[in-house]
Amino acid sequence: MATQVKAIESKVFVEKRREEGPVKIFIKKLFLYLPLVIWTVVVAFPFWYMLVLSTKGKAEIFNFPPPMSLSKNFWEGFLENYNNLLAQLPFWRNVWNSVYIAVMSTLTAMFFCSLGGYGFAIYEFKGKRLMFDFMIFTMMIPSIVGIVPYFVLMNWFGWLNKARALYIPGMANAFGIFLIRQYINSSVPMDLIDAARVDGCSEFGIYWRIVLPLISPILGSYAIITFLGSWNSYMGPLVVLRTMESYTIPVALGALKGLQSVDYGAIMVGNVISVFPLLIVYVFFSKMIIDKVTEGALKG
Amino acid sequence: MADTKVSRVEKIKRPGGGWSGFKRKVAPYMFTAPFFVLFLIFSTFPIFYSFYLSLHEWNGIREMKWVGFQNYYVLLFKDWRFWKSVMNTIIMMFISGIPQHVLGLFFAYILNLGLVRFKDFFKGVLFVPYITSPVAITLLFGVLYGTRYGFLNYALSWLAKIGIIPYILPIRLPVEWFKEWMSWFSLSLITIWKWTGWNAILYLGGLQAVPENLYEAARIDGATWAQIFFRITLPLLMPVIYFATSMTLIFGMQSFDEPQVMIGFDGMQNTLYYALTTAVYIYGQAFRWSQFGMASATSYLLCVIILILSTIHRLLLGEKAEKVE
Numbered sequence: 001m002a003t004q005v006k007a008i009e010s011k012v013f014v015e016k017r018r019e020e021g022p023v024k025i026f027i028k029k030l031f032l033y034l035p036l037v038i039w040t041v042v043v044a045f046p047f048w049y050m051l052v053l054s055t056k057g058k059a060e061i062f063n064f065p066p067p068m069s070l071s072k073n074f075w076e077g078f079l080e081n082y083n084n085l086l087a088q089l090p091f092w093r094n095v096w097n098s099v100y101i102a103v104m105s106t107l108t109a110m111f112f113c114s115l116g117g118y119g120f121a122i123y124e125f126k127g128k129r130l131m132f133d134f135m136i137f138t139m140m141i142p143s144i145v146g147i148v149p150y151f152v153l154m155n156w157f158g159w160l161n162k163a164r165a166l167y168i169p170g171m172a173n174a175f176g177i178f179l180i181r182q183y184i185n186s187s188v189p190m191d192l193i194d195a196a197r198v199d200g201c202s203e204f205g206i207y208w209r210i211v212l213p214l215i216s217p218i219l220g221s222y223a224i225i226t227f228l229g230s231w232n233s234y235m236g237p238l239v240v241l242r243t244m245e246s247y248t249i250p251v252a253l254g255a256l257k258g259l260q261s262v263d264y265g266a267i268m269v270g271n272v273i274s275v276f277p278l279l280i281v282y283v284f285f286s287k288m289i290i291d292k293v294t295e296g297a298l299k300g
Numbered sequence: 301m302a303d304t305k306v307s308r309v310e311k312i313k314r315p316g317g318g319w320s321g322f323k324r325k326v327a328p329y330m331f332t333a334p335f336f337v338l339f340l341i342f343s344t345f346p347i348f349y350s351f352y353l354s355l356h357e358w359n360g361i362r363e364m365k366w367v368g369f370q371n372y373y374v375l376l377f378k379d380w381r382f383w384k385s386v387m388n389t390i391i392m393m394f395i396s397g398i399p400q401h402v403l404g405l406f407f408a409y410i411l412n413l414g415l416v417r418f419k420d421f422f423k424g425v426l427f428v429p430y431i432t433s434p435v436a437i438t439l440l441f442g443v444l445y446g447t448r449y450g451f452l453n454y455a456l457s458w459l460a461k462i463g464i465i466p467y468i469l470p471i472r473l474p475v476e477w478f479k480e481w482m483s484w485f486s487l488s489l490i491t492i493w494k495w496t497g498w499n500a501i502l503y504l505g506g507l508q509a510v511p512e513n514l515y516e517a518a519r520i521d522g523a524t525w526a527q528i529f530f531r532i533t534l535p536l537l538m539p540v541i542y543f544a545t546s547m548t549l550i551f552g553m554q555s556f557d558e559p560q561v562m563i564g565f566d567g568m569q570n571t572l573y574y575a576l577t578t579a580v581y582i583y584g585q586a587f588r589w590s591q592f593g594m595a596s597a598t599s600y601l602l603c604v605i606i607l608i609l610s611t612i613h614r615l616l617l618g619e620k621a622e623k624v625e
Binding site for chain 2 (some may be wrong): 055141
């Protein structure tokens, strides 16, 4: 049946092709590819330009026409800008802060949200409904409402300028709980858990040894979303990090832009160091990353 | 769904009593407690505390002074910056939002036709901006937008030499990208760059879920391309459209990174406050002017505005989206 349909389809297609003729097909292809190719250039251009600018001195950046390609001694230019960057910022310290906060955010959020999501998915208990509805309600409040109290709270705790000010509040994330609860409800068979109980597995053991491995796909989604969110976030770090040593990369580079005379070469070196490693990872895993992130976004 | 839940409850309650029964009763709280303690402190408390702050005058150091709803009164009736920022934010949400979704849907449609090779490559390209730091991209656009030396003005001057500028853009060269209302477009361009591909990927997922036989049937009935697109594809895509535009609404109304990095709160007067979004204004009130109460009141008003816009959005699109499901 299926092959028959396919045969008919391909026949129709062949007939259509014959009607259309080569010129029409070429135009059609052009209309399909051209927008995509243009968009590819639009997307790729900033990355290329970032790379070019990171190798140019101050005078060259403000040339007219603007510099568009790497020159022969690009490496020297890059090193000079790199040294300028290090003169203005403790940049590797900032890189380390970004990495540390992103990794800690990801690990702790995965642990606490899977724990809570598991509790919500598997058990019935007093107050569950209320707690859950309340969580959904707070999810509907735009996050900007909490920005001032967030600062005040961190100030009270003495957490200003500390990495934990960024990853501890993110550990309890309604979106994460929701996502993981949903996934457990739809794909972890309850019989498996009962069987483990009969075999004498503790409640925590069930979570740790049986459920966690089973929900690893959605944990992967959540991990990627959290990591990217933390790595790229700007407002939170800007509010609670007040010293250069504690800055994350976005805050550090943003601060350079706010200076009297902006050293774009140095900024672009920072951009290249912060953007390209992620880009290289992305080149190899793009399909998986896209699937994971969209899956997470659509389910949550 | 409901059935499985009931059976789950029974299965858990069955082996009650004794030490293991006690453990089982306590277990759910043990699992959810860490989350809830954190959630109460870091997510719930700020929402209420923000409202409490909004009723006070407070610079963060001295004692708070109760002022009732005076902050709200000042914002709504005395503060032109607040209204200007709200207007800017809404306008930029539309200027950046509409192209994002039209282009996104267009790219998704092309990719879904199945006639394009390298589909995974183009998908990958569309998604790249999502993983890229908005601060890094804004910093780069800052160079592109240079008035005298920027690449964009160079490209435009090149186009002007060919003589097509007056026909496509009503502008005078060199363009001052952050002169008054021009800021709306310049900032929106960055947002469009960042989110178009994201929307395209969402729409592609939605298009792939449309059953092929619907198209077949329509084609056999002699429907034209436009009829198929507007009568079948779009209505079936409504849930995705509703979801994607909601995201644009909620995040667009809280737009912060691009204006703050590009102009900064302190530089806003250079754009005659056309680049001031409400989120940047909140940041400035709190951390530049130390008006914590006023900033909290502004954030609550922004929240109300977002809720109103979301309600309108739901009335316009939400029902159509639910019909499909």
